[in-house]
Amino acid sequence: LSGNYDDTNNLKNLDELPLKxxxxxxxxxKGDEAACxxxxxxxxxxxxxxxxYYCTKEHLYQDDDSSHGAVCGLIEQSLLIEDMPLALKISPQIQAKLLNYYSQVAQQCTDRARIHLIDQNNKLAFPAAExxxxxxxxxxxxxxELINNLILMIEISVLNDQMEPGYANLASAQLQxxxxxKSITKQIQKGLEAKIRSGFILLSKINS
Ligand SMILES: [Zn+2]
Ligand SMILES: [Zn+2]
Known part of the structure; x- marks a missing residue:
């Protein structure tokens, strides 16, 4: 499964896909939850x-190469916990487990996005970063930590020539x-400000 998204993928029928x-x-x-x-x-x-959800097999394969293939099982595990009755899932051990799954998904997708970014493969970098x-x-x-991921999204938006999501993520990083x-040291604040500035500089390059 690597980067081959031609029409022949769309001609294959459903039973050639894994049963899941x-x-x-x-x-x-319909609705945001069910959008491709x-x-x-x-x-x-x-x-x-x-x-x-996916509109077509083409986009299913694209996401699979991007990050879905790496994290589907982890997300499945997190959903098993999310679906538990409240009385069960509020247990600190279960909550710790859930956060651990979220953190593994976030880490793996960030890593994948960075790899695709190095390959200059926007089609794969963007969904992973998202x-x-x-x-x-x-x-x-x-x-x-969230600011780092927002800056990563900006880098990918710049690569994609997408001004709007780039600036939306910049605004969101500034707000963060x-x-x-109030809760961080001056030194961490300076580091984050520098990151946000680098995101801004990247974005202003497409402007000119
Ligand atoms: Zn689609
Ligand atoms: Zn899946």
């Missing part, structure tokens, strides 16, 4: 293990820093 994938009706698979992971369009396929950010928000809201200021 099922077809879904795009009319019922890659293009946010209407979905026809679902990974029942990690509940990620998934990493989703899990970082669960883990690191109002913690410095304002929220953090």
């Amino acid at each position: 994938y099922i077809s879904v009706n795009p009319l019922t698979a 992971m890659i293009c946010k369009g209407a979905s026809t396929l679902l990974c029942t293990s990690c509940r990620t 998934r990493a950010l989703h899990y970082c928000k669960k883990l690191y809201l109002n913690k410095p 820093l304002i929220n953090l200021k």
